Amino acid sequence: MDRGGGRYVTLAQVAQAAEVSLATASRVLNGGERVVRPELRERVLAAARRLRYVPNAQAQALALGATATVGLVMHDVGDPYFAAIARGAIDVATEHGAVVMLGSTFRSPEREIEYVSTLRAQRARAILLVGSGFAGAEYLRPMRAELANYRRAGGRYAFVSHHDLPGDAVLPDNRGGAAAIGRALAELGHRRIAVAAGPLAMTTVRNRVDGFVDALAAAGVARADVRVVETDFSEDGGYTAAHRLVSEGLDATALFCTTDVMAVGALLALRERGVSVPGELSLIGFDDIPIVRHLTPSLSTVALDLDRIGREAMTLVLDPSTPKRARRVTIPAHLVLRDSTARVPAHPLRTRHTH
Amino acid sequence: MDRGGGRYVTLAQVAQAAEVSLATASRVLNGGERVVRPELRERVLAAARRLRYVPNAQAQALALGATATVGLVMHDVGDPYFAAIARGAIDVATEHGAVVMLGSTFRSPEREIEYVSTLRAQRARAILLVGSGFAGAEYLRPMRAELANYRRAGGRYAFVSHHDLPGDAVLPDNRGGAAAIGRALAELGHRRIAVAAGPLAMTTVRNRVDGFVDALAAAGVARADVRVVETDFSEDGGYTAAHRLVSEGLDATALFCTTDVMAVGALLALRERGVSVPGELSLIGFDDIPIVRHLTPSLSTVALDLDRIGREAMTLVLDPSTPKRARRVTIPAHLVLRDSTARVPAHPLRTRHTH
DNA sequence: CTGTTAGCGCATTCAA
DNA sequence: TTGAATGCGCTAACAG
Numbered sequence: 001m002d003r004g005g006g007r008y009v010t011l012a013q014v015a016q017a018a019e020v021s022l023a024t025a026s027r028v029l030n031g032g033e034r035v036v037r038p039e040l041r042e043r044v045l046a047a048a049r050r051l052r053y054v055p056n057a058q059a060q061a062l063a064l065g066a067t068a069t070v071g072l073v074m075h076d077v078g079d080p081y082f083a084a085i086a087r088g089a090i091d092v093a094t095e096h097g098a099v100v101m102l103g104s105t106f107r108s109p110e111r112e113i114e115y116v117s118t119l120r121a122q123r124a125r126a127i128l129l130v131g132s133g134f135a136g137a138e139y140l141r142p143m144r145a146e147l148a149n150y151r152r153a154g155g156r157y158a159f160v161s162h163h164d165l166p167g168d169a170v171l172p173d174n175r176g177g178a179a180a181i182g183r184a185l186a187e188l189g190h191r192r193i194a195v196a197a198g199p200l201a202m203t204t205v206r207n208r209v210d211g212f213v214d215a216l217a218a219a220g221v222a223r224a225d226v227r228v229v230e231t232d233f234s235e236d237g238g239y240t241a242a243h244r245l246v247s248e249g250l251d252a253t254a255l256f257c258t259t260d261v262m263a264v265g266a267l268l269a270l271r272e273r274g275v276s277v278p279g280e281l282s283l284i285g286f287d288d289i290p291i292v293r294h295l296t297p298s299l300s301t302v303a304l305d306l307d308r309i310g311r312e313a314m315t316l317v318l319d320p321s322t323p324k325r326a327r328r329v330t331i332p333a334h335l336v337l338r339d340s341t342a343r344v345p346a347h348p349l350r351t352r353h354t355h
Numbered sequence: 356m357d358r359g360g361g362r363y364v365t366l367a368q369v370a371q372a373a374e375v376s377l378a379t380a381s382r383v384l385n386g387g388e389r390v391v392r393p394e395l396r397e398r399v400l401a402a403a404r405r406l407r408y409v410p411n412a413q414a415q416a417l418a419l420g421a422t423a424t425v426g427l428v429m430h431d432v433g434d435p436y437f438a439a440i441a442r443g444a445i446d447v448a449t450e451h452g453a454v455v456m457l458g459s460t461f462r463s464p465e466r467e468i469e470y471v472s473t474l475r476a477q478r479a480r481a482i483l484l485v486g487s488g489f490a491g492a493e494y495l496r497p498m499r500a501e502l503a504n505y506r507r508a509g510g511r512y513a514f515v516s517h518h519d520l521p522g523d524a525v526l527p528d529n530r531g532g533a534a535a536i537g538r539a540l541a542e543l544g545h546r547r548i549a550v551a552a553g554p555l556a557m558t559t560v561r562n563r564v565d566g567f568v569d570a571l572a573a574a575g576v577a578r579a580d581v582r583v584v585e586t587d588f589s590e591d592g593g594y595t596a597a598h599r600l601v602s603e604g605l606d607a608t609a610l611f612c613t614t615d616v617m618a619v620g621a622l623l624a625l626r627e628r629g630v631s632v633p634g635e636l637s638l639i640g641f642d643d644i645p646i647v648r649h650l651t652p653s654l655s656t657v658a659l660d661l662d663r664i665g666r667e668a669m670t671l672v673l674d675p676s677t678p679k680r681a682r683r684v685t686i687p688a689h690l691v692l693r694d695s696t697a698r699v700p701a702h703p704l705r706t707r708h709t710h
Numbered sequence: 711c712t713g714t715t716a717g718c719g720c721a722t723t724c725a726a
Numbered sequence: 727t728t729g730a731a732t733g734c735g736c737t738a739a740c741a742g
Contacts, residue, residue: 007508007509008509010735011735012735012736022714022737023712023714023737027737028736030736031737031738036713037712040711040712054475055476055735055736057478058422058477058734058735059736060414061413061718061736062414062417062719063718063738064737069528072457076442077442078439080435083432083433083434086432086433086457087432087433087459091459094458094466099458100456101454101456102427102455102456102457103454104441104442105534106446118454121412122412123412123413149407153363154363175587222676264649290590291619291649294619294622295649295650296650296651303741344718365718366721369721375728377719377730378721378722378731379728382727390727391727391728395727395728405713411718411719411720413720414718414721414734415721416720417719417720417733417734417735418719418720418722419720419721419734486711514730700739
């Protein structure tokens with residue numbers, strides 16, 4: 001932190017220029033009430049304008065003991081899922097006159113913890129943790145401690161998606177949405193099904209996979225007939241998973257990817273391998289990010305109102321009331337069947353051997 | 356700004372717990388040098404850990420006269436173009452130990468100015484303005500004033516894309532890229548061409564349209580044969596523009612959209628109208644956002660290394676050196692011809708009348 | 711209504 | 727090396 005070359009003009013300078021006391025200047029410029037004589041008021045305003053005074057938010061925060069900063073920590077702003085949520089969250093924050101500090105962890109648990117610590121140092125008024133939490137004590141223990149300290153100091157926080165941690169949360173209906181997919185595929189006659197899952201250490205992934213598998217079981221599809229491939233939570237992950245499945249001799253008529261982003265990668269791989277979608281393989285994703293309706297075939301998926309998720313979460317965390325119990329806002333998920341899913345072919349091919 | 360319920364632990368409390376002076380505690384916890392006796396040092400560290408002390412960044416900033424905050428102001432985080440740039444910028448900022456305050460203006464010039472003012476109040480160390488600037492004195496005059504004051508006070512700023520304002524800038528080669536498109540279309544035999552342009556008040560749009568039209572002129576396509584439709588800088592804009600063109604009797608064999616996002620909308624409209632791409636109409640965009648390669652037909656475009664743009668810009672603005680002249684970093688743009696463009700049909704249809 | 715004064719939490723002189 | 731005192735820019739009592 002080097003000191004900049006120039007100087008900002010201070011309230012004291014404005015007061016001096018207007019020939020009033022510091023307190024008076026403070027009252028007209030930053031105090032809401034109009035308890036200042038119009039004449040002085042004008043003098044101060046004029047001086048401030050002339051000197052182009054801008055209050056020092058840091059100093060204000062220090063004096064007031066409260067900030068207008070809110071933290072937004074997400075896995076990857078570059079990912080359309082998170083970008084859409086960020087958009088809604090930022091919009092609400094701005095409406096509330098809050099400034100957003102954004103952190104992109106690139107899916108590193110350590111960076112996530114670091115960000116919370118940084119935001120704590122910034123005395124952020126609230127923190128939003130967006131994106132699936134991680135499993136494992138190396139993450140949970142320090143994160144729990146960070147958040148506990150933060151809350152103890154008066155900070156508010158909330159999660160988007162499940163985190164195995166105490167706190168308010170906005171929860172997309174992952175299980176329900178995935179279950180709807182499972183039922184739909186079963187109804188379409190699919191019996192041998194593959195899943196391209198992100199890291200199972202992520203609660204979101206687990207919920208989606210579990211919801212899917214359970215619904216399938218209820219529909220009479222045995223767990224053994226569901227092949228789950230664990231891979232990366234990204235387009236590349238989906239791509240890799242699909243390639244692997246095909247190479248192993250694709251013994252499935254449908255593929256569920258735990259996110260649309262992964263499904264996009266899978267679709268590319270399937271095209272490269274000459275697997276027709278949905279002719280040979282039905283494909284379905286999750287999230288309904290903006291682009292997937294434009295794919296060919298357009299992607300079936302489960303729609304989540306991402307913008308709303310961001311808005312709800314920011315609203316939750318900016319709401320001054322402090323209920324005793326943790327609040328959960330569930331965001332409904334609804335199935336959107338487009339062109340990438342179809343009834344299982346009458347004479348399904350058994351196994352393919354490419355290579 | 357209400358005061359939170361709890362309290363943060365302060366340096367003074369740590370000092371007291373460790374039974375040392377405030378100054379000593381400050382030295383071991385936040386001063387870099389090791390001018391403190393190991394024994395005291397340990398005591399302080401232990402106390403800090405036990406009390407879970409986190410320095411107050413606001414107070415530090417006030418005392419030091421410098422912040423670690425950088426501002427990132429963009430049109431829309433939800434737009435993949437901006438999201439990709441944000442990603443690169445945030446990554447670099449984090450490497451430099453800086454915290455990012457993100458603002459999404461939703462393309463409102465007023466909000467952009469407000470954000471700069473807010474960041475000035477936050478005493479941000481640097482500000483990055485991402486996205487095309489606006490034309491018009493109502494925007495330029497106050498913005499120029501904001502930035503001048505900011506710089507005068509020691510703040511650094513830079514632009515991504517042209518802004519008709521003085522300052523360092525990272526400039527995608529919009530003219531060059533658009534010219535390459537113009538030449539390519541001419542070579543493919545296209546002579547009657549349409550352009551779906553974003554608001555011409557935006558410098559980026561003007562540069563792209565001008566580069567395109569000029570290259571076409573150089574290739575022998577008269578300005579009169581280029582139909583420019585001005586519309587919204589969004590998917591809806593592209594959609595609307597394409598619908599309008601078709602309704603008017605599509606007298607063109609190629610359509611250039613000034614951004615990929617617009618091209619996505621246009622493609623949808625064309626599909627709805629039954630216009631085959633590239634059979635009847637070649638389509639081309641600009642930016643090469645991640646998704647467009649997955650469309651059918653895959654979209655021809657001009658590729659820009661978005662992540663690099665964000666990185667370069669943040670690097671520029673975080674570089675402590677202060678050259679006399681404004682720096683410009685040009686980001687090359689290269690043509691990517693995919694499946695949405697083709698040679699003009701031998702017997703081009705003259706006019707279509709739908710409706 | 712207005713001015714004076716005392717902190718907010720911290721880094722940093724200056725003495726000891 | 728360590729501690730006491732001063733100030734960063736501002737708000738909020740507290741007096742006038």
